[in-house]
Amino acid sequence: MVEKEPDFQISEERNEWDMERIHVLAERLLPIYADVASGQMDDPKSQRYLNELIGILHELHPADMATVLESLPQQERVMVWRLAEPDEDGEVLLEVSDVVRETLIESMGQQELLAAIEDLDADELAELAPDLPKEVVHEVLESLNAEERAQVVSALSYEEDEVGNLMDFEQVSIRADVTCEVVLRYLRRFESLPDHTDKIFVVDDDDILQGVLPIRTLLVSDPEEWVHDVMSTDVVRFRPEDNIEEAASAFERYDLVTAPVVDANKKLIGRITVDEMLDVIREESEADLLNMAGLKEEEDLFAPVIDSFKNRWMWLVINLFTAFVASRVIGVFENSIAQIVALAALMPIVAGIGGNSGNQTTTMIVRSLAMGQLNLSQWGRLLRKELAVALMNGLIWGSAMGAVAYWLYGSMGIGLVMVAAMTLNLLLAATMGVLIPVVMERFGRDPAVGSSVLITAVTDSGGFLIFLGLATVFLL
Amino acid sequence: MVEKEPDFQISEERNEWDMERIHVLAERLLPIYADVASGQMDDPKSQRYLNELIGILHELHPADMATVLESLPQQERVMVWRLAEPDEDGEVLLEVSDVVRETLIESMGQQELLAAIEDLDADELAELAPDLPKEVVHEVLESLNAEERAQVVSALSYEEDEVGNLMDFEQVSIRADVTCEVVLRYLRRFESLPDHTDKIFVVDDDDILQGVLPIRTLLVSDPEEWVHDVMSTDVVRFRPEDNIEEAASAFERYDLVTAPVVDANKKLIGRITVDEMLDVIREESEADLLNMAGLKEEEDLFAPVIDSFKNRWMWLVINLFTAFVASRVIGVFENSIAQIVALAALMPIVAGIGGNSGNQTTTMIVRSLAMGQLNLSQWGRLLRKELAVALMNGLIWGSAMGAVAYWLYGSMGIGLVMVAAMTLNLLLAATMGVLIPVVMERFGRDPAVGSSVLITAVTDSGGFLIFLGLATVFLL
Numbered sequence: 001m002v003e004k005e006p007d008f009q010i011s012e013e014r015n016e017w018d019m020e021r022i023h024v025l026a027e028r029l030l031p032i033y034a035d036v037a038s039g040q041m042d043d044p045k046s047q048r049y050l051n052e053l054i055g056i057l058h059e060l061h062p063a064d065m066a067t068v069l070e071s072l073p074q075q076e077r078v079m080v081w082r083l084a085e086p087d088e089d090g091e092v093l094l095e096v097s098d099v100v101r102e103t104l105i106e107s108m109g110q111q112e113l114l115a116a117i118e119d120l121d122a123d124e125l126a127e128l129a130p131d132l133p134k135e136v137v138h139e140v141l142e143s144l145n146a147e148e149r150a151q152v153v154s155a156l157s158y159e160e161d162e163v164g165n166l167m168d169f170e171q172v173s174i175r176a177d178v179t180c181e182v183v184l185r186y187l188r189r190f191e192s193l194p195d196h197t198d199k200i201f202v203v204d205d206d207d208i209l210q211g212v213l214p215i216r217t218l219l220v221s222d223p224e225e226w227v228h229d230v231m232s233t234d235v236v237r238f239r240p241e242d243n244i245e246e247a248a249s250a251f252e253r254y255d256l257v258t259a260p261v262v263d264a265n266k267k268l269i270g271r272i273t274v275d276e277m278l279d280v281i282r283e284e285s286e287a288d289l290l291n292m293a294g295l296k297e298e299e300d301l302f303a304p305v306i307d308s309f310k311n312r313w314m315w316l317v318i319n320l321f322t323a324f325v326a327s328r329v330i331g332v333f334e335n336s337i338a339q340i341v342a343l344a345a346l347m348p349i350v351a352g353i354g355g356n357s358g359n360q361t362t363t364m365i366v367r368s369l370a371m372g373q374l375n376l377s378q379w380g381r382l383l384r385k386e387l388a389v390a391l392m393n394g395l396i397w398g399s400a401m402g403a404v405a406y407w408l409y410g411s412m413g414i415g416l417v418m419v420a421a422m423t424l425n426l427l428l429a430a431t432m433g434v435l436i437p438v439v440m441e442r443f444g445r446d447p448a449v450g451s452s453v454l455i456t457a458v459t460d461s462g463g464f465l466i467f468l469g470l471a472t473v474f475l476l
Numbered sequence: 477m478v479e480k481e482p483d484f485q486i487s488e489e490r491n492e493w494d495m496e497r498i499h500v501l502a503e504r505l506l507p508i509y510a511d512v513a514s515g516q517m518d519d520p521k522s523q524r525y526l527n528e529l530i531g532i533l534h535e536l537h538p539a540d541m542a543t544v545l546e547s548l549p550q551q552e553r554v555m556v557w558r559l560a561e562p563d564e565d566g567e568v569l570l571e572v573s574d575v576v577r578e579t580l581i582e583s584m585g586q587q588e589l590l591a592a593i594e595d596l597d598a599d600e601l602a603e604l605a606p607d608l609p610k611e612v613v614h615e616v617l618e619s620l621n622a623e624e625r626a627q628v629v630s631a632l633s634y635e636e637d638e639v640g641n642l643m644d645f646e647q648v649s650i651r652a653d654v655t656c657e658v659v660l661r662y663l664r665r666f667e668s669l670p671d672h673t674d675k676i677f678v679v680d681d682d683d684i685l686q687g688v689l690p691i692r693t694l695l696v697s698d699p700e701e702w703v704h705d706v707m708s709t710d711v712v713r714f715r716p717e718d719n720i721e722e723a724a725s726a727f728e729r730y731d732l733v734t735a736p737v738v739d740a741n742k743k744l745i746g747r748i749t750v751d752e753m754l755d756v757i758r759e760e761s762e763a764d765l766l767n768m769a770g771l772k773e774e775e776d777l778f779a780p781v782i783d784s785f786k787n788r789w790m791w792l793v794i795n796l797f798t799a800f801v802a803s804r805v806i807g808v809f810e811n812s813i814a815q816i817v818a819l820a821a822l823m824p825i826v827a828g829i830g831g832n833s834g835n836q837t838t839t840m841i842v843r844s845l846a847m848g849q850l851n852l853s854q855w856g857r858l859l860r861k862e863l864a865v866a867l868m869n870g871l872i873w874g875s876a877m878g879a880v881a882y883w884l885y886g887s888m889g890i891g892l893v894m895v896a897a898m899t900l901n902l903l904l905a906a907t908m909g910v911l912i913p914v915v916m917e918r919f920g921r922d923p924a925v926g927s928s929v930l931i932t933a934v935t936d937s938g939g940f941l942i943f944l945g946l947a948t949v950f951l952l
Contacts, residue, residue: 023851063729070849073857184660184695193692196733198674215691216669219660252758253539255751257672257733274750275731281754282728285761286843292768293839293928294832301844302857305864312836313869316829320873323828324880330821331884337813337820344813344820345806348827348936352799353792356770360788363769367762368777373546375499381549381778388781393789397796404800408807452769460824 018056022068025053026076033079054083062088066095069104073302078107089116094124099300099307101131110136122148123168123270126155154269163247164240166280167261167270170194173201174227176210181223183213196273198257202231209260209268211235237262238272247272248280249372288366288448294319315453322457326351329461333468336476342409343471346418349401350467354425354459357393361386361433362451369441376442383434390430394423413475421467425459428466432458494532498544501529502552509555530559538564542571545580549778554583565592570600575776575783577607586612598624599644599746602631630745639723640716642756643737643746646670649677650703652686657699659689672749674733678707685736685744687711713738714748723748724756725848764842764924770795791929798933802827805937809944812952818885819947822894825877826943830901830935833869837862837909838927845917852918859910866906870899889951897943901935904942908934 028049032041041047057080060068065084069077069092081104084092093101093116105113113136117128122144129137129152141149151169158164172193174183183200187193199212211231221230237260238247250256251274261270290297294315299308330337330347337344365382368374374382398419406415436454437447504525508517517523533556536544541560545553545568557580560568569577569592581589589612593604598620605613605628617625627645634640648669650659659676663669675688687707697706713736714723726732727750737746766773770791775784806813806823813819841858844850850858874895882891912930913923 019848019851020853023853061730067729067848070844070847071851071854073854187695188698190696192696195692195731196674197692198672198733215695216671216673219663219691220666220668222664252751252754253543254537255671257674257750274733274754275728278728278750278754278757281757282761285758285765288765289761289768289839289843292765293835295836295839298843299840301840301850302861305861305868308861308865309868312833312865315836316832316869316873319832320825320829320877323825324877326828327821327825330824331818334817334821338817341810341814342807344817344823345803345810347820348806348824348940349796349799349803351824352802352936353796356792356795357788359769360771360791363765363771364775364777367765367774368546371546372495372543374777375495375547377496377499378547378549385778385781385784389784389788392781392785393792397792401796401800460828464824 018060018064019068019071022053022056022080023072023076025049025056026072026080029053030076030079033075050083053080057084060084062091063095065092066100069096070100070301074103074300074304077103077302081107090118090120090124090128093117093128094120097298097300098131099298099303101128103300105131105133110139114139118143121168121170122151123155123166126152126165129156158240161244162240163238163242163244163261163272164270166244166276167240167272168194169270171201171258171260171268171271172197173203173207173268174213175204176202176226176228176231178227179223180218180221180225180227180230183218183227184223196258196275201260201268201271202227203268207267209235209237209262209266212260235260237266239263240269244280245284248277248284251277252281291449292452294453318453322453322460325457326460326464329464330468333464333472336468336472340414340471340475342405342411342414343468346405346414347464347467350418350421350425351460351463353393353397353422354429354463355456357390357426358429358433358455358459359452361430362437362447362455365434365437366447366451369437369447376438379434379438383431386430386434387427390426391423394426395419398422398426411475414471417467417470417474421463421470424466424470425463428462429455429459494536494540495544495547498529498532498556499548499552501525501532502548502556505529506552506555509551526559529556533560536560538567539571541568542576545572546576546777550579550776550780553579553778557583566594566596566600566604569593569604570596573774573776574607575774575779577604579776581607581609586615590615594619597644597646598627599631599642602628602641605632634716637720638716639714639718639720639737639748640746642720642752643716643748644670645746647677647734647736647744647747648673649679649683649744650689651680652678652702652704652707654703655699656694656697656701656703656706659694659703660699672734672751677736677744677747678703679744683743685711685713685738685742688736711736713742715739716745720756721760724753724760727753728757767925768928770929794929798929798936801933802936802940805940806944809940809948812944812948816890816947816951818881818887818890819944822881822890823940823943826894826897826901827936827939829869829873829898830905830939831932833866833902834905834909834931834935835928837906838913838923838931841910841913842923842927845913845923852914855910855914859907862906862910863903866902867899870902871895874898874902887951890947893943893946893950897939897946900942900946901939904938905931905935 029046032046035041041050069081072080093104096104110133113132117125117140125140141152144152155165174186197215199214201209202211202213203209211233212235213227213231217230236250236254236256240261257274258271260268261272263269296311296314299311365374401422402415402419405418406412432455437451440447440451505522508522511517517526545557548556569580572580589608593601593616601616617628620628631641650662673691675690677685678687678689679685687709688711689703689707693706712726712730712732716737733750734747736744737748739745762774772787772790775787841850877898878891878895881894882888908931913927916923916927
């Protein structure tokens with residue numbers, strides 16, 4: 001056998017080299033982009049660059065092409081996109097992030113778009129549809145047969161966080177009253193089996209799900225055996241209205257590759273696959289990270305300044321507002337600060353440790369809630385524990401900073417107020433760190449969104465209030 | 477066919493009900509735990525509770541059992557653990573988090589541990605080994621045959637972030653010079669195929685990987701066809717030293733279910749599966765979240781206070797130190813604050829917006845670096861863009877807060893200093909927000925760890941310095 005080199009290869013070095021080379025070539029070719037577009041290229045050196053770039057691009061897997069496009073500034077991105085192999089356009093559009101997808105679709109004509117998406121499956125069309133021009137969606141729906149059209153419409157009818165939105169319709173199903181031999185013969189008539197097929201769905205005449213026949217079982221079974229004797233009825237199945245993150249967590253728990261989607265009557269209507277669940281898990285945790293940092297959504301690195309501004313201004317304003325409140329708290333004590341100016345220097349320490357410690361508590365709780373490891377009824381026990389940790393932290397780090405304050409300012413009073421204020425603010429942080437996510441969860445809100453901002457707001461204003469209040473009472 | 481109800485079912489309601497009931501029962505039974513342990517139970521009501529609890533526990537899938545154990549306080553956890561079906565002990569130990577695993581293993585005797593782990597595969601033993609008592613590891617290694625022992629030792633020789641640490645040895649391999657018919661007959665001789673088998677590895681006489689035969693291809697191929705004619709040589713393969721997060725991202729890109737692991741000579745030594753990759757992706761993003769919040773690692777919700785303290789003190793101290801530095805910066809300007817006490821109230825606003833905005837920039841860049849979408853050579857272009865966003869934010873929000881300050885304190889000077897200080901601190905935040913992760917990445921450090929603390933430290937101290945410095949120069 002002649003050893004063929006793989007078309008693509010998981011070698012990070014190779015990918016990175018390609019990536020850098022693509023960037024270099026794209027930058028060189030951009031100034032003569034008009035010529036590139038018209039296919040005329042007088043300069044032989046540019047022609048060589050162009051050939052090299054096209055060569056690299058044509059060897060890329062759609063997923064890698066998507067990464068390349070994400071990494072390029074917008075003009076280069078459009079140029080590279082137009083040079084890429086048109087066959088895989090649809091696949092690439094599915095892989096890129098929403099923001100990049102928009103810029104790519106904008107650069108394409110109606111005919112190009114139609115050509116790009118004509119080979120996609122119903123579920124993939126449904127995924128792209130919201131980003132496509134209406135005429136294109138209309139035209140592509142026209143070209144489908146009735147069954148496919150119904151599938152696209154069905155997929156479009158579910159919310160983004162519902163299983164129905166991510167299911168596909170490529171399942172292979174069989175009856176229970178045949179032998180494994182018959183199943184094997186039936187499968188052989190397919191030109192190819194759907195991606196990820198690890199089990200065949202067993203249904204009755206009305207398409208009601210009876211069980212599944214794992215391929216692993218089929219392969220080791222005696223061909224004479226009946227499907228109903230070897231199939232498994234122990235099926236993790238989903239409803240199209242199920243929450244997609246809960247489905248992903250079921251895939252994780254039960255190590256699934258595919259799972260059937262059924263309606264209220266257990267009629268088989270589609271399936272979901274592990275590759276979609278990987279994306280769900282990745283996106284879920286990314287959304288948490290972005291939220292914690294105060295970004296509304298994923299951002300195109302090279303988006304116009306105004307787009308980045310729009311993505312970020314809301315959290316900045318919320319933070320400005322809470323900072324303003326904290327500032328007014330300080331304002332109340334301006335008289336005290338005027339008399340003991342050291343208070344101004346020490347107060348950020350008290351506020352800061354409260355914010356950090358409260359965020360530690362909240363993050364831990366948000367995470368446990370997301371993993372289903374925390375029952376809301378346990379909040380009392382948790383609060384007691386967090387208060388104990390806060391007391392310990394307060395006495396240790398409060399005393400340390402109290403000693404530092406005493407050493408700096410030579411006032412025992414300031415030192416003691418520091419100890420007391422840090423301890424009290426840590427206790428406040430622990431209380432709010434437990435209560436904020438627990439209350440949000442109880443009222444059906446996502447505790448990952450906004451918990452961090454809220455806790456910081458409370459510990460900032462609270463910290464200033466406690467510290468300056470104690471100082472005013474005891475030191476003036 | 478009799479319709480059997482599935483043994484477990486993806487129904488969140490059901491799970492939650494079970495969970496609450498387990499909590500109630502465990503709490504009731506805990507006071508009489510000694511009797512439970514000895515099997516004697518005089519009180520018939522308690523006996524009923526006990527039976528109910530055991531009934532629920534025995535129906536749980538190991539993954540759900542793991543979730544239940546994670547959710548219980550330590551005493552109840554140990555009790556429930558001892559009541560659980562011993563057959564699945566090993567599986568459950570694999571599913572729970574490290575911290576919970578420790579408490580469970582501590583509660584088990586040597587014989588129990590040996591019984592729990594005797595049925596595990598080599599890769600699973602290697603996963604548990606670091607948490608097990610030395611004698612137990614020794615004894616279990618003794619009980620293995622030479623090949624299995626070599627596999628355990630090999631898996632243990634890789635770092636936690638290397639592919640070798642997560643590979644298993646259950647691959648099915650065949651030669652290229654046989655027909656599909658022969659392969660099907662060969663597979664039928666297995667009692668069962670390894671989990672997740674979606675492809676069969678094709679090797680030569682020296683176990684050198686030649687290609688893979690996807691089961692999907694095998695099933696649709698003519699039985700007369702030769703393996704070398706239908707196999708795919710387009711193989712995404714890994715080396716045991718490859719980074720596990722990069723492998724997970726390759727699984728995501730190329731929608732893999734399993735992939736071969738080969739040594740430097742392309743000799744097949746094992747495989748990795750998508751279920752492990754799901755865990756890697758989940759853990760990777762969790763680690764980022766925990767890091768951002770300043771938690772060293774995942775924490776047992778009901779850990780003793782001292783354990784939580786240990787997990788959290790380090791970041792608190794680092795933050796205290798940076799807060800102390802910021803406090804000393806303010807200390808330098810005590811004289812200015814004594815003269816214009818409004819400065820004390822306004823300075824946290826300047827520092828705060830810098831921190832928030834810098835964290836937005838850093839998070840976006842850390843994320844793009846992790847996804848391979850950002851080439852370090854582009855940092856200059858990125859910096860220019862971020863500076864533009866910062867300038868826009870500074871002029872808009874700076875002017876807004878400047879107006880507020882003017883309105884509050886009636887001083888045009890304070891208002892103008894506010895605008896200038898906020899704009900400058902936002903520019904500082906943008907610069908550091910780009911440079912900190914880029915420099916960390918260039919020096920081979922994980923930019924997700926510590927970026928947030930560093931940026932906040934710079935924007936706090938920098939914000940105070942800029943604002944109080946400008947005020948001192950222009951207002952006094």
